[in-house]
Amino acid sequence: MVRSKFTISRVAILQKPYSQACENNKGPILRELTRVFGKCKNVLEIGSGTGQHAVYFAASLAHLTWHTSDQTCNHDGINRWITDSPANNLQRPISLTIGQDPWPELDIDGVFSANTAHIMQPNEAKLMMQMIAENLPNNGIFCQYGPFKFEGQYTSESNAAFDQHLLSEGCGGIRDIADLEIWAKPLQLQNVIAMPANNFVLIWQKH
Template sequence: MQKPFSQACERNREPICQVLTTHFSDRRHVLEIGAGTGQHAIHFAAALPHLTWQCSDRAQNLPGIRAWLDEAALPNTPAPLMLDVCDTWPQLQVDAVYSANTLHIMGWPEVEQLFAGLPAILAPGARVLIYGPFRIGGQHTSDSNALFDAHLRAEAPHMGIRDFEAVNALAHAAGLRHLADIPMPANNRCQLWETI
C-alpha cells in the first residue's frame, strides 16, 4: 500500500525529538497514543534506540502505520496496537506515554477517557508527554492558533484547541503532576507530566 504522509510530522519531528531526548533519556517502553501515519514512530525509534516504541491507534490507521514500520524494519518498533481510548485498552505497562496533535482532534469525552485510561498502564514514575496547541489561561497563544481553532470547530463541532488548565485537571485526577510546559515552534507546546 502507499504509505500515508504528513508534512506536519516532517516539520515538527526534530524539535519534538530534542524534547524526547532530554525527558525520555531514562525511559524504556513508550506507548504512542494516536500514532497517525507512523512517521514520528520511526524517526524517534531510530534516534532513541534505547526505547521500545509501541505505536497504537484506531483500527483504520493501523495499515498505514504498519507500512512505515515494515519499511524501516527497526528492532525497537513492535507491531502497532489497536487502541480506541473509549474502548478496552491493551494489557501492558509502560514508563512513558507520548501523543502528538490528538487532543484537538478528539472530542472532549475522548480526551477525558484518554486520561482516565492512563493509570492502568503507567508504571510508577512514568512520564506522559503531549504535543500540540493549547489555550493558556483561557486565551489562545497566537492569532494563528485562534484561526486554527475556528477552522477545527467549523469542520466538526467536537474538535478544538483544549484549555491547558482543563487538561491538567484530568491529568491530576489520573495521578499525574505537571513537570513542564515547553514552548515549541509554530505556537505548539509539549506538556510533560509524571506519575505522583
C-alpha cells in the first residue's frame, strides 16, 4: 500500500520493521480513535506499514476488530509484530494496493490510514478517498492522520521542506485538505485535530 522508505528502519535485535515516528504518535492518535471509533465494529487500516500502530491500537480497542492491509512486500513485517503481540481482535494483513486491488470483501464501518496520502501520487490519493467514500456505510467513520496543507499553505517550514523531499523522491507530496474534501464526497469532514510534529487527524463521516 505505501512505500515506507521515509519512516521505517530495521532493528536487528527485533528482526522486524520499526518506526520511531509510530512510537511517538501512537498515544496521541489512540486518544482520538478511542473517541471516534467508539461504536465501530470492524476497522480497516489502509497502509499498516510496520504493523506497530495495529498491535497498539487493537490492544486498546478491544470492542472492535482491527483489519490490517498493505502491499504484500510489507506483510512479513506486519506479521512479525502481530506474532509478537497477538490479540483476538487483530487480523493478519490483506493485500491492498490502491489502483490495483479491489476493496476488500469485509463488513467495514471504520477506516484508519496514517501517512499514506502524501506518499501516493495524486491520482492514487484521489482513488483512495473515493474508494473509502463509496464503500463505507452511512455514518461510517474515516480517521486520516498525517501532514496536510490548508488552502495551499503549509502549516510549518518543516512541512514545506518535507514536501520538497517527498517530491524529490518521486512521491506525490503533501495533500491539500480542500482537494481531499472534493475527492471524498459524500464523506464530510467533521473535525480537524492538531497533533504533535505539525500533523493532523482528519475525522470524516459518511452521510
